[in-house]
Amino acid sequence: MLIVQKYGGSSVANPERVFNVAKRIMAAQAEGNDVVVVLSAQGKTTDGLIAKAKEINPKPSRREMDMLLATGEQQSVALMAMAIAHLGGKAISLNAAQVGITTTQNYSNARIRHINTERIMTELENGNIVLVTGFQGINQFGDLTTLGRGGSDTSAVALAAALDADICEIYTDVDGVFTADPRVVPGARKLDVISYDEMLELASLGAKVLHCRSVELAKKYNVKLIVRNSMSDDKGTEVKEECKMERMLVSGVATDKNVSRISLIGIENVPGKAFEIFRLMAKEKVSVDIILQDVGNAENKQNISFTIGEEDLDIALKALDKNRAHLGFERVEHDETVAKISIVGAGMATNPGIASMFFEALYDAGINIHMISTSEIKITVLVDENDVDEAARAVHDKFKLASVHAE
Ligand code: ADP
Ligand code: ASP
Ligand code: MG
Secondary structure, X not given: OEEEEXXXXXXXXXXXXXXXXXXXXXXXXXXOOEEEEEEOOOOOHHXXXXXXXXXXXXXXXXXXXXXXXXXXHHHHHHHHHHHHHHOOOOEXXXXXXXHOEEEOOOOOXXXXXXXXXXXXXXXXXXXXXXXXXXXXXXXXXXXXXXXXXXXXXXXXXXXXXHHOOOEEEEEEOOOOOEOOOOOOXXXXXXXXXXXXXHHHHHHHOOOOOOOHHHHHHHHHOOOOEEEEEOOOOOOOEEEEOOOOOOOOOOOEEXXXXXXXXXXXXXXXXXXXXXXXXXXXXXXXXXXXXXXXXXOOOOOOEEEEEEEEEHHHHHHHHHHHHHOHHHHOOOEEEEEEEEEEEEEEOXXXXXXXXXXXXXXXXXXXXXXXXXXXXXXXXXXXXXXXXXXXXXXXXXHHHHOOOOOOOOO
């Protein structure tokens, strides 16, 4: 078999854990498999590098940030190769340029375009374990790019697809995918299986156990994906197309603290305003999430609020300010102390009671709702950041997600 394994930062945080992972990798090879391993930067290395950059320049360019951040993963693969050699194994480390992982141009949030498999295949044929840097690629200028925070999962799934691997195992610091973040909701339950679609929603709504794009790719290329703990023998969670085992009304709760709200107050109530505002955001490559527009008042003025990622707040505010006269609003308000809480479930569309149960749980917990957004498979509300963990526990409790229950 050809196996792609990915180990996250906490799994390789210190020498002891590096050796733990080295032994797991070598065991997989000893069973007769070809093994390709994707590694993230050790522990909090990426956060540390970001802090280091900010000490020098509070607004560094995205290109230079990628140049800096990509070093974290390079350290991991080199150290792992040394650990495996020390244990008597045979491994080689490769970065994105050496493999040939090409991406789109956009620094800090690039998408993988193509992966050259030649070098990896040659090294496997030579009996090597191949250790590849996660999170990074190279763009058409030959510059290093990164895939967005948590992007090593995507590197692993993309490699599994390109190599036509039999399985892609994502090793992390929890036993698999849970009904909520087990660090926030102590009663969260591990799922044995979850569908690509539900996982995609959970990931895009903030469950950082898998990078959203990795799930998209796994679905597209039908990659057999398993999330497991690098420090236990639990069999983990399988992410796949269909799972008839547990058709839950609500499969999980996700939270996301990386959210800012922008409100444009006193916009003229005429056709085309929403179009102009969101065209501007799109031009600045700012993704907009929840949008709320009110019906307008007697003076023919209205307000539009929307949420974006915190990292885009400066760019969005600057763009709005620059276009103030043209957009014609009275003032802009913004709030970074908000967070999203969402419930996800394929059975939601046909069950009108779900939304009211969700809101009741928040009401019972005394939590105020700022904005609401719904779709067939999810409901999201915006609350104060300080309330969001408690909200997750309350909602998880309300839907009794701790216990298995069929539809
Ligand atoms: P890695 O460094 O291995 O990539 P991450 O920190 O990116 O690990 O992702 C694992 C973390 O995701 C867990 O420690 C957990 O706190 C968090 N998490 C959030 N939601 C979930 C969920 N539904 N199931 C499992 N873990 C979750
Ligand atoms: N090291 C990168 C990050 O911290 C990528 C990853 O961990 O997947 O975001
Ligand atoms: Mg991660």
